[in-house]
Structure formats: C-alpha cells, structure tokens
Amino acid sequence: xxxxxxxxxxxxxxxxxxxxxxxxxxxxxxxxxxxxxxxxxxxxxxxxxxxxxxxxxxxxxxxxxxxxxxxxxxxxxxxxxxxxxxxxxxxxxxxxxxxxxxxxxxxxxxxxxxxxxxxxxxx
Amino acid sequence: xxxxxxxxxxxxxxxxxxxxxxxxxxxxxxxxxxxxxxxxxxxxxxxxxxxxxxxxxxxxxxxxxxxxxxxxxxxxxxxxxxxxxxxxxxxxxxxxxxxxxxxxxxxxxxxxxxxxxxxxxxxxxxxxxxxxxxxxxxxxxxxxxxxxxxxxxxxxxxxxxxxxxxxxxxxxxxxxxxxxxxxxxxxxxxxxxxxxxxxxxxxxxxxxxxxxxxxxxxxxxxxxxxxxxxxxxxxxxxxxxxxxxxxxxxxxxxxxxxxxxxxxxxxxxxxxxxxxxxxx
Numbered sequence: 314x315x316x317x318x319x320x321x322x323x324x325x326x327x328x329x330x331x332x333x334x335x336x337x338x339x340x341x342x343x344x345x346x347x348x349x350x351x352x353x354x355x356x357x358x359x360x361x362x363x364x365x366x367x368x369x370x371x372x373x374x375x376x377x378x379x380x381x382x383x384x385x386x387x388x389x390x391x392x393x394x395x396x397x398x399x400x401x402x403x404x405x406x407x408x409x410x411x412x413x414x415x416x417x418x419x420x421x422x423x424x425x426x427x428x429x430x431x432x433x434x435x436x
Numbered sequence: 437x438x439x440x441x442x443x444x445x446x447x448x449x450x451x452x453x454x455x456x457x458x459x460x461x462x463x464x465x466x467x468x469x470x471x472x473x474x475x476x477x478x479x480x481x482x483x484x485x486x487x488x489x490x491x492x493x494x495x496x497x498x499x500x501x502x503x504x505x506x507x508x509x510x511x512x513x514x515x516x517x518x519x520x521x522x523x524x525x526x527x528x529x530x531x532x533x534x535x536x537x538x539x540x541x542x543x544x545x546x547x548x549x550x551x552x553x554x555x556x557x558x559x560x561x562x563x564x565x566x567x568x569x570x571x572x573x574x575x576x577x578x579x580x581x582x583x584x585x586x587x588x589x590x591x592x593x594x595x596x597x598x599x600x601x602x603x604x605x606x607x608x609x610x611x612x613x614x615x616x617x618x619x620x621x622x623x624x625x626x627x628x629x630x631x632x633x634x635x636x637x638x639x640x641x642x643x644x645x646x647x648x649x650x651x652x653x654x655x656x657x658x659x660x661x662x663x664x665x666x667x668x669x670x671x672x673x674x675x676x677x678x679x680x681x682x683x684x685x686x687x688x689x690x691x692x693x694x695x696x697x698x699x700x701x702x703x704x705x706x707x708x709x710x711x712x713x714x715x716x
Binding site for chain 2: 355360364386390395
C-alpha cells in the first residue's frame with residue numbers, strides 16, 4: 314500500500330512539506346482504489362518522530378511512501394522496515410501526487426535528504 | 437542548607453549572584469548545574485584538580501534472542517528503540533536510560549552499554565572555596581544525570597549554592613528539587629517578570645520556599661514589585677543597574693571582591709536566607 318504525507322485527511326488535501334511531523338498520512342490501496350487517512354501520532358514527539366512514523370505506517374500495511382524529505386533516522390527506519398520512498402518536490406494535492414507517482418514522475422530515494430535535527434550541524 | 441539560584445529567563449544574573457554569594461559566604465560550596473552552558477568557573481577561576489566522565493547507558497539487542505515482538509518500542513516514550521522487520525534499531529542519543537525496555541522484554545534480549553555524555557569538574561578558587569561544574573556534550577538530549585551527580589558529590593556539605601539552568605524544564609527541576617530555599621534572580625523587564633511567574637509556580641508545586649533578588653533594578657518598569665506584592669513573594673534585595681557592575685562582570689571579576697557596596701548588599705541577602713524564620 315501507498316502512503317502520502319498530507320496536511321489534511323483525504324485525497325484533495327495538499328501534501329505536507331514534512332515527513333516525520335506531517336499532520337496526516339493518506340494511505341491508498343491501489344488494488345481497491347480506496348483511500349484511508351490516519352493522523353500522525355508521532356508529530357508532537359520531541360525527537361525521533363521519523364522512526365516512529367515509519368513504524369506507524371508499517372502497522373498500517375504501507376510499503377511505498379511518497380515524501381518530501383527524510384532525515385537520517387527516518388531513512389534508517391525505512392530500510393529496516395523494507396519500504397520504498399519516492400520524493401515529491403511540488404506542493405500539489407495528494408491525488409495529483411499519486412498520479413505523478415503512477416506516471417513515473419517521482420524519483421526513488423535511498424539516502425536522507427535533510428541533516429539530522431539532533432545535535433550540531435556540520436558546517 | 438542547599439540554596440538554589442534560578443531565574444526562568446536567561447541572562448538575569450543567576451551566575452553573577454550565585455558566584456558572589458559563594459564569595460561572601462564562609463563555608464559554602466558551589467555547583468554549576470547549567471550543564472548546557474556552565475559559566476560560573478569563568479568568574480571563580482578554580483584550579484581543577486579532579487574531572488570525571490558521566491556515563492549513560494543505552495540498549496543493545498541480542499538478535500539471537502529477540503523475536504521482534506515490539507514490546508520495547510511500545511514502551512519507549514522517547515523513540516529510542518524501534519523494532520523493525522528483521523532487526524531492532526537503537527537511536528542511542530535519544531535514550532534516557534530509564535531501563536524500561538529491558539524490563540518489558542519477554543525474551544531477555546536487552547543488555548545495556550555505557551557511553552559518556554559529559555564531565556564533572558572539581559576545583560578550588562584562590563580563596564580555597566570548592567566548586568564543581570558539569571559539562572554536557574553538545575547534542576546530548578539530557579544533562580539530568582550530570583546534575584544528579586553534582587548533587588550526590590555535595591550531599592554532605594553544610595552550605596551549597598546551586599547555580600541553576602534557565603527555564604522551568606527537566607534540567608531545572610533536577611537542579612532545584614532538593615533545595616531548601618530558592619533565590620529567584622529576576623530583572624524588572626516584561627520578559628523577566630513573565631518568566632519569573634513560571635518559576636514561582638514551579639517552586640510552589642515543589643513546596644520550596646523562595647525569595648526574589650531584583651537584579652538590574654532601575655531598568656524596565658515596576659510590574660515586578662506589583663506582582664510580588666499581589667502574590668506575597670518576599671523580596672530579599674535589589675541590586676541596582678550600574679555600568680561598573682556590568683564592566684566587572686564583562687571582565688570576569690567577582691563584583692563583591694572589588695565593590696564594597698555590592699559586597700554588603702549580597703552579605704545582607706545571604707544573612708536573610710540563612711537566618712530566615714519560618715514563613716518568610
């Protein structure tokens with residue numbers, strides 16, 4: 314199943330600019346063509362939201378994630394849960410972003426796109 | 437007696453008041469519990485004769501015993517342990533070393549390993565006064581174990597000044613919870629008063645008696661005095677806003693060593709705290 318980071322529930326919501334602290338995930342079952350929206354319980358975590366969000370998605374049967382960015386801990390978790398991530402860069406709706414994914418317009422990523430939010434930034 | 441010096445807002449003069457109180461006391465010891473940014477040693481200039489590393493544990497999962505049941509991940513409130521498909525991920529810098537994951541693991545698959553999160557340094561000033569300060573490694577999530585160690589090594593001292601961290605969060609609570617008395621160093625500015633209100637609330641929750649030292653008196657407005665009157669918070673003293681004080685401070689000098697009026701002021705504040713009657 315496919316998940317997209319979303320600001321609100323439903324296919325017509327705008328996608329969220331964050332992964333670990335996204336408001337919602339819209340989970341889309343391609344076989345049944347059925348969307349289901351879940352609230353991201355990890356979004357208020359002080360640290361480690363990304364890893365816990367990946368676990369939440371795994372519990373909901375997600376194996377493909379469409380996300381705008383991923384930190385290093387979230388990427389470690391993605392690999393450990395054997396999920397695949399495709400990155401979107403435009404602020405479209407969830408529906409449009411899924412269309413882009415189906416049309417092969419999103420690129421697959423396997424390294425984190427943002428630095429750790431923990432500790433000092435390397436300059 | 438353990439006297440905590442705290443403020444809520446940063447930069448109101450906690451360290452200035454704490455180090456000068458130590459300086460005017462006969463038998464005091466100071467601990468700098470602002471382990472994220474300790475600075476009392478810059479004024480006390482101790483000769484460090486002892487340093488120790490403070491350790492914290494983090495879990496190691498034995499994959500031959502683990503059956504990926506997920507109990508550790510369900511228990512952890514800090515997202516430090518994450519049971520995945522074929523392995524358990526540990527984010528050690530997020531671990532608070534509570535021991536919970538080991539307790540809930542039905543397979544006995546969790547052991548702990550130690551790592552350093554910071555240091556405690558001990559030294560003596562040129563007048564033979566003892567001070568200890570903690571130093572947290574940048575990026576570590578919590579300095580509480582270092583603060584607890586600072587308390588432990590001074591638990592038998594008669595008079596301890598606790599230079600506390602700013603704010604009213606975990607590290608401040610760890611710094612002040614064993615105090616017999618709290619001196620709030622506040623400045624008469626809107627931010628100073630706003631943060632001080634949170635400190636008063638915190639101290640009331642912890643049942644720690646308190647008094648206020650108004651630092652940089654003459655700045656800002658008089659809201660602080662109205663607040664203290666309404667809330668019956670005792671004012672121990674006022675330290676005027678003076679350029680000479682700022683100059684001494686900026687040069688790393690203990691003001692009480694070079695300014696007689698300041699010294700008398702701080703001696704008076706300390707005498708009130710040490711000799712205070714119940715209910716003051």
